[in-house]
Structures are given as C-alpha cells and as structure tokens.
Amino acid sequence: MIKALIGRDVRRGLTGAAWLPIAFFLLVAALMPFAIGPDAKLLSRIASGALWIAALTAALLPVERLVEPDRADGMLDQLFLHGMAEESIALAKIAAHWLTFAPLLLVAAIPASALLAMDGSLLLRTEIALAIGTPGLASLAVAIAAVTAGLPRAGSLAGLLLLPLAVPLLIFGAANAYLLEAAISLLLTAGAPFVAGAAIRAART
C-alpha cells in the first residue's frame, strides 16, 4: 500500500502543479538582479543565500495541497481502514513530495545560477547543499501541511510555522556546512512522520 500511495502522490504531483513552485523559485531568483542591480560581483556574493530564500518560499507553495485534499475527501480515512498507520501515510507523502519537488528544484537551480552570476564551483556547492537540505524541507512541508489541514487560512498559517522552523536548514545550508545541515535535515526527516501522523489522527472528526 505504501508504494501505491507514493506512486499515486508522485503522479498527482507531476500531472498537477509540480512546476508551479519551480516557476516561483526561478521568478524569485530572477527578481534579485532587478532588486540588487546588475553588479555581477555583488550578485555572486549573495547568490547562494538568495537561492536558499527562493527555495524556502517555493517550498511553501504546495503545502495546502499536500494533505488537506486527502483529508477532506476521506482518502486518509480509507487508507487507515486499509491498514496503513498514520505515520506510514505521512512517510509516503514525504517521499512523494520530495520526489516531485527536489529533482526539479535542483535542475531549476542551474538557470537560476546564471541569473545570479554564479560560477561553476559556487553552483556545485549550492547544489550539494540544496540536495542535502531538500529531504528536511519536504518533511517539514508535509508535517506543517498535516498540522494545518482543515484549518481556515491554512496557507498563511503554514508560512508562519514553516519559515521559522526552516531557519536552521537555511543557516547551515547557505554556509555550506554540510554535516550540520545534514544533521538538521535528518532530524526533520526522522521526526516529521510522527508529527504528521499525530496531526492526521487529531484532525479526524
């Protein structure tokens, strides 16, 4: 069942709005030269941080469609009745979300690097940092999506919850402190299924 759920969520992600966060990511990156000015030296100095901020805001976009539609449609109930623990449901959703979000983001970082006058080695370091950070970011997004599912104005609330919790990832990711970043990412990935699982249980009415 868990494989079927991952496959289904990936399909829905890719046929649905998977490109939206990516387009948003590129747009934020494209705004930087307009906001900062075309000075290549300055741009490449802030490029890594700018990409991280673009990635964080892009991670926020899909939060509302990660859990809530399945809660409202009884999908989560039926999955439970088919013997899936809420934590397994959350784990499947995290895996599927990462699969639809992270690879596209890593590809989109390449054109974004051109907009920010990044050289090859800087791009490589940023790509590695993003690759390490995205599992944590995807886990955080699913956990927040589960916690806010069914609430009014869940989207804005999700932003208020997600961005502060993503700060440790941002600090170590933008500084290319890979080991510390990996530790944070691992912590988020390990904890999120339990948080999301408990939230799914609590949201049942």
Next chain:
Amino acid sequence: MTALLRFEGVALRRGDRLLFEGLDLELAPGEKLQVSGPNGSGKSSLIRLAAGLLRLERGRVERSLLALADDNLALDRELPLRIALHFWGGAFDEAMVQLGIGDLADVPVRLLSSGQAKRAALARVFASGSLLWLLDEPLNALDSDGADRLSSRIDGHVKAGGAVLAASHQPLPGEWRGLELGA
C-alpha cells in the same frame, strides 16, 4: 461464531455533547443492523466509531476487518473510475457490474453524478472482501434501481456470513434489526 463487531458500554462525546453512553451492541455473522434516529443523534458518529476513526469516551469496541462507505468518495477525481477503484484493490470489476456502473469504467470520477459516485463508493466496499460493512446513509442520492442493487448485494453478503451496519434516517429495504438513537 464470534461477533464481527462488539460495543461494550460505549460512550461518545462530540465537543460538549454526550451523544450516547452505555451503548452495547453485537453484530454476528449473517446479521444486518440499521441505526436510525433524527438528524444529529449520532448515527454517522456511531459508524465512524465502529470503524475506529473516532476516539471513544468510555467503553470498549472490538472489530474485525471492515470496509466503510460514507459521504466521502476517496477516489482520485482526475482518473477514470476503473483506475481510481483499482488503487484500493479487490474484485472491483465485479462490484461495478453489480452496481450497474460497469459501463462507466472509463469515465473520469469528477464527471460522475452524485448517484453514480455513491455507487462507486459502495463498489469499493463490495470489492473489499471484508466481512463487516459499515454504510453511512447508503440510500443517499441512489435511485430505486441503485437501492434494489444495493439491497440484493447486501442480502447476498449476509447469506455468505458477512454482517452489515448501516446508518440511515429512512427505512432500508428488507428486514433489518433496528437500533434507535435518541436526539
């Protein structure tokens, strides 16, 4: 044979309201039980409680493997009906024919009428292979043909050793044991 569903002294609270308490109930193989009562008396809550989807205030519930059909469709709306049902597994082709929606297999779920959608939700239950069926307002949106198909399939299921717990505010066709909930 042991009961497929057993409530012992069950109490359920929704918000500040105690919907019922001290509820005992036993559903053995071959039995069908209709829960009735006015709107807001807790019929749907009892079904969800039986399914394990709500936490009880007091008491004990024992249940065997079950299938549930309620107002939520839980089928991917963009997919053709057959593929959407396939996700849940079981003998869904046969169930679709029994419910008269065999010819809708290639129609996307979002285009189904509410009656057809109800039949699709029932098809998942029929296909599940579970002995215990929980049906919440199974007649909602069904026409008389749908109601006939439902009741003959229920009779077949009960004869084969299954059990059905249905909540409905209108009488269900056939002979049912009754459980009346107060308002």
